[in-house]
Amino acid sequence: MGSISLKNVSKVFGEAAVIPSLDLEIEKGEFVVFVGPSGCGKSTLLRLIAGLEDVSGGRIDINGVDATSLPPAKRGLAMVFQSYALYPHMSVRSNIAFPLKMAGVDRAEIDRKVADAARVLNLTDYLDRKPRQLSGGQRQRVAIGRAIVRQPSAFLFDEPLSNLDAALRVNMRLEISELHQQLKTTMIYVTHDQVEAMTMADKIVVLNKGRVEQVGSPLELYRSPANLFVAGFIGSPRMNLIGGETAKTQGAATIGIRPEHIGLSTTEGAWKGTVTVSEHLGSDTFLHVDVPGVGHVNVRTGGEMPLKHGDTVFLTPEASRIHRFNDQGLAQ
Amino acid sequence: MATLHTRSHARLMMAPSVLLLFGWMIVPLVMTVYFSFLRYNLLMPGMEEFAGITNYRFFLSDPAFFTALANTLILTGGVLLITVIGGILLALLLDQPMFGQGFVRILVIAPFFVMPTVSALVWKNMFMNPVNGLLASLAKFLGLAPIDWLAEVPLLSVIIIVAWQWLPFSTLILLTALQSLDEEQKEAAEMDGAGFFSRFVYIVLPHMARAITVVILIQTIFLLSVFAEILVTTNGGPGIQTTNITYLVYAQALLQFDIGGASAGGIVAVVLANIVAFFLMRMIGKNLEA
Numbered sequence: 001m002g003s004i005s006l007k008n009v010s011k012v013f014g015e016a017a018v019i020p021s022l023d024l025e026i027e028k029g030e031f032v033v034f035v036g037p038s039g040c041g042k043s044t045l046l047r048l049i050a051g052l053e054d055v056s057g058g059r060i061d062i063n064g065v066d067a068t069s070l071p072p073a074k075r076g077l078a079m080v081f082q083s084y085a086l087y088p089h090m091s092v093r094s095n096i097a098f099p100l101k102m103a104g105v106d107r108a109e110i111d112r113k114v115a116d117a118a119r120v121l122n123l124t125d126y127l128d129r130k131p132r133q134l135s136g137g138q139r140q141r142v143a144i145g146r147a148i149v150r151q152p153s154a155f156l157f158d159e160p161l162s163n164l165d166a167a168l169r170v171n172m173r174l175e176i177s178e179l180h181q182q183l184k185t186t187m188i189y190v191t192h193d194q195v196e197a198m199t200m201a202d203k204i205v206v207l208n209k210g211r212v213e214q215v216g217s218p219l220e221l222y223r224s225p226a227n228l229f230v231a232g233f234i235g236s237p238r239m240n241l242i243g244g245e246t247a248k249t250q251g252a253a254t255i256g257i258r259p260e261h262i263g264l265s266t267t268e269g270a271w272k273g274t275v276t277v278s279e280h281l282g283s284d285t286f287l288h289v290d291v292p293g294v295g296h297v298n299v300r301t302g303g304e305m306p307l308k309h310g311d312t313v314f315l316t317p318e319a320s321r322i323h324r325f326n327d328q329g330l331a332q
Numbered sequence: 333m334a335t336l337h338t339r340s341h342a343r344l345m346m347a348p349s350v351l352l353l354f355g356w357m358i359v360p361l362v363m364t365v366y367f368s369f370l371r372y373n374l375l376m377p378g379m380e381e382f383a384g385i386t387n388y389r390f391f392l393s394d395p396a397f398f399t400a401l402a403n404t405l406i407l408t409g410g411v412l413l414i415t416v417i418g419g420i421l422l423a424l425l426l427d428q429p430m431f432g433q434g435f436v437r438i439l440v441i442a443p444f445f446v447m448p449t450v451s452a453l454v455w456k457n458m459f460m461n462p463v464n465g466l467l468a469s470l471a472k473f474l475g476l477a478p479i480d481w482l483a484e485v486p487l488l489s490v491i492i493i494v495a496w497q498w499l500p501f502s503t504l505i506l507l508t509a510l511q512s513l514d515e516e517q518k519e520a521a522e523m524d525g526a527g528f529f530s531r532f533v534y535i536v537l538p539h540m541a542r543a544i545t546v547v548i549l550i551q552t553i554f555l556l557s558v559f560a561e562i563l564v565t566t567n568g569g570p571g572i573q574t575t576n577i578t579y580l581v582y583a584q585a586l587l588q589f590d591i592g593g594a595s596a597g598g599i600v601a602v603v604l605a606n607i608v609a610f611f612l613m614r615m616i617g618k619n620l621e622a
Contacts, residue, residue, distance in 0.1 A: 083514065
């Protein structure tokens with residue numbers, strides 16, 4: 001249960017082809033993250049899978065059965081919305097029970113399942129409250145609770161953490177990952193935050209302008225980005241992309257080197273530059289270095305590095321970690 | 333308004349408008365109460381004298397009073413029923429995306445801009461007239477005997493006319509409530525397996541509860557005092573079949589020239605309106621709490 005396959009799926013709004021044509025296989029039990037900049041069609045893709053939008057062409061199979069024209073409720077999927085979409089006039093208990101009530105499950109069974117879900121999500125004490133009396137994280141958990149009681153074959157998350165503050169986001173990220181370990185259900189998660197993608201995913205699908213740029217595990221994407229877009233999108237801080245003469249000496253149109261793969265020295269190295277900004281995070285130091293002839297280079301270096309604006313430094317990229325891209329922006 | 337100082341200043345600044353509004357309310361009320369205790373007939377000017385509660389005794393023991401009370405409640409209740417249910421249905425319909433939506437919405441709102449006397453006359457002469465009316469033509473077209481609406485079912489006719497006027501108001505308020513419903517909530521309900529009817533009952537209707545309450549409260553205020561429609565169509569008749577409290581007070585004052593009796597009737601109407609308001613707030617007021 002829980003495999004989803006898209007074949008030639010496309011979506012057109014009026015004149016605009018949001019998703020030109022797209023193939024994708026999602027195996028059962030996988031945690032798949034759709035990531036991309038805003039407007040790349042990732043949410044639309046999720047809504048196509050959910051059945052909230054009709055496809056303009058192509059075919060969607062869920063569990064090996066053609067679901068292209070099935071209504072959302074018949075697809076056996078559950079969705080957690082960005083705004084949580086809790087029913088404001090219902091208590092937490094009724095919110096979680098709603099899908100079961102709609103499915104005509106009997107009362108005792110509903111009570112049991114709601115209690116189970118509430119226990120898993122630490123909501124037992126809040127069952128009689130209304131959504132407006134809950135904090136952001138609790139609302140989020142209610143939305144997840146409403147999804148898990150149905151025991152769907154896959155969960156769909158539409159940027160569920162974007163309304164939470166930073167600390168809570170890290171917590172909820174962990175909770176969702178743990179939930180996935182517990183339930184072993186397929187999960188599809190949409191986000192524009194590559195950190196969420198890297199930390200949670202079994203498989204990341206990088207989308208750009210409705211096209212799949214690359215599919216792979218987080219480390220595959222990190223180690224060998226297929227093109228400039230993926231190279232620039234995955235990894236934080238961003239990969240340094242350097243063109244011009246420097247790239248030509250390496251036999252490429254553009255070379256990429258991640259900030260963490262650049263050696264730093266105050267005495268000798270390949271590139272000599274001046275520190276423009278140094279960001280001290282405690283555990284790391286991010287240096288923005290201006291290198292004449294190469295350009296602006298970000299360097300990530302160990303903790304308490306006593307460098308400041310105006311200092312001269314020498315940078316040496318690790319030769320084996322240099323990514324080379326041709327003039328089409330594809331990896332060589 | 334945090335400190336004692338700013339608060340007392342605020343009171344001082346508000347005082348003139350509060351006093352004006354208070355005077356605006358209290359002068360007519362006190363005069364009406366005063367008149368209601370007088371023997372005061374316009375046909376006998378200069379003969380006013382204190383009459384105690386005689387006016388109230390006459391008004392309340394008038395057999396027309398209970399008919400008028402019942403008519404008032406039936407009229408108010410009937411119009412509320414039609415406008416709320418019809419308003420919800422029309423709002424659901426107008427919320428659907430369709431060609432010329434803006435134009436259709438203006439058409440729906442139009443009756444609200446027609447003044448009560450005019451719309452009542454249009455209904456009386458163009459629709460409900462048993463000889464020339466459109467409804468009569470329709471009945472004849474179907475092979476039925478035309479109904480003389482205002483003579484045979486006078487109260488129902490008045491209810492229809494008044495409901496036609498108030499339907500746009502409720503439709504408008506309920507439509508805006510409907511449009512403020514979060515799209516994701518509807519989608520969530522769809523994902524949860526709720527069909528159209530379940531979505532309406534469990535999601536849409538609770539969301540509109542507050543708007544429905546507002547519609548009921550505002551309309552009740554105006555419907556308890558419907559007058560123009562009755563005056564230009566039935567004159568309270570046949571007999572007293574369409575006389576409501578407002579019309580009864582009018583008849584007392586300006587047909588029988590009994591100012592004292594009419595004032596007593598007015599005070600009774602005020603008390604009745606407050607009783608209705610009390611029960612209404614008890615029943616549906618909780619919807620207004622945030």
